[in-house]
Amino acid sequence: MQNTTEIKVLGTGNSKHEMVTSVLNEYLHKAGLSIPVNDYTDVDLFIKDGIESVPAVIYQGQVFSIGNNENFNKSLRKVVTAVLKDADFGQMEKIVIPVDFSHVSTNAFAYGHRLGTDLGAITKAVHVFLPSATELTEAATVNIDFAMLRESYLEDFVATFDLDWGNDLMRVSLIDSEFRTGFPGDQILDSIEDNAAYLTVMGSTGQSSFLRKWFGSVSTKIMNESPSPVLIVPEEACYKGINRIAYAYEDIEQDEAVLGKLASFANRFGAEIHLIHVENDAKPDPGYYITEVLNKYYPSSLISTSSIKSDNIPKGITDYCVARYIDLICLSTHKKGFLEQLYDDNISQQIAIISSLPLLILKNDE
Numbered sequence: 001m002q003n004t005t006e007i008k009v010l011g012t013g014n015s016k017h018e019m020v021t022s023v024l025n026e027y028l029h030k031a032g033l034s035i036p037v038n039d040y041t042d043v044d045l046f047i048k049d050g051i052e053s054v055p056a057v058i059y060q061g062q063v064f065s066i067g068n069n070e071n072f073n074k075s076l077r078k079v080v081t082a083v084l085k086d087a088d089f090g091q092m093e094k095i096v097i098p099v100d101f102s103h104v105s106t107n108a109f110a111y112g113h114r115l116g117t118d119l120g121a122i123t124k125a126v127h128v129f130l131p132s133a134t135e136l137t138e139a140a141t142v143n144i145d146f147a148m149l150r151e152s153y154l155e156d157f158v159a160t161f162d163l164d165w166g167n168d169l170m171r172v173s174l175i176d177s178e179f180r181t182g183f184p185g186d187q188i189l190d191s192i193e194d195n196a197a198y199l200t201v202m203g204s205t206g207q208s209s210f211l212r213k214w215f216g217s218v219s220t221k222i223m224n225e226s227p228s229p230v231l232i233v234p235e236e237a238c239y240k241g242i243n244r245i246a247y248a249y250e251d252i253e254q255d256e257a258v259l260g261k262l263a264s265f266a267n268r269f270g271a272e273i274h275l276i277h278v279e280n281d282a283k284p285d286p287g288y289y290i291t292e293v294l295n296k297y298y299p300s301s302l303i304s305t306s307s308i309k310s311d312n313i314p315k316g317i318t319d320y321c322v323a324r325y326i327d328l329i330c331l332s333t334h335k336k337g338f339l340e341q342l343y344d345d346n347i348s349q350q351i352a353i354i355s356s357l358p359l360l361i362l363k364n365d366e
Contacts, residue, residue: 031090108203263297
């Protein structure tokens, strides 16, 4: 149930005071929340409420001191996040990003946060704590609360990204965090469902072989079972916007089921969609009907269709993506044959370049 308790903004009516009120109203509008924001400039009220500096915000009995120092924007972001979080961020979309504090997950979070900024979404860092036998033994011996320690790591992790963004305060994605205990795959799936995630962003997991590093066991579980689209971000990937998306198609009947989702995602960026089919003797091109289907959802001027002759699907896709500066590769969940080829270590070097590109997995609900 939506909370309608007022938000009090206390100040002297100066530009900082006005900015606090404006930013709060802007975010409440984005979230579709009707919480009244009221301005107060009565010094007697400040004294009564024990306010030591203004501007300040009072919400749900909690006082948020913003002040006029160099941390003004950072403090204001905390206020906005606290108010929105109390209402589960209203109708704002959420991007769930599991983090384990490794370089790979940190890079994935940085990528997802910038993507979330372009989408106007909330970026949620999710850490799942599964204590090892060693940690359990040490905790019993020296009384270390490893769960609390990991939770503090998560707070510090978020703090490194939730910086003072200056004039970009209204543009940069707000960050929320979530700490869970249990098996990572199951807990991440629960978080995706609980948050009704628009998108889940995951980094590669850093195991032995090149491709095992790209598709770890947890990532594979999430790709297969997530109700939301999943974006796999390799260690080398750097977010530079989404201008060109390559979609590898194979079975028109099954691909048709996700073309609407593909168009909806691409439309958020005004991106080109490159429909590509890797053709060999066993897999002839099923035809160009797929373009006609996509035209129902997306402008024809932003769609191109290509059939590539190659006996190696990953290499064919690699060559195409490199030549056309593709930003994102997209597949649907039914393409098991393609994913199986990616697991073949004999071709790992052939897709070395493609590994630097994020892979978006769209859920085929049919």
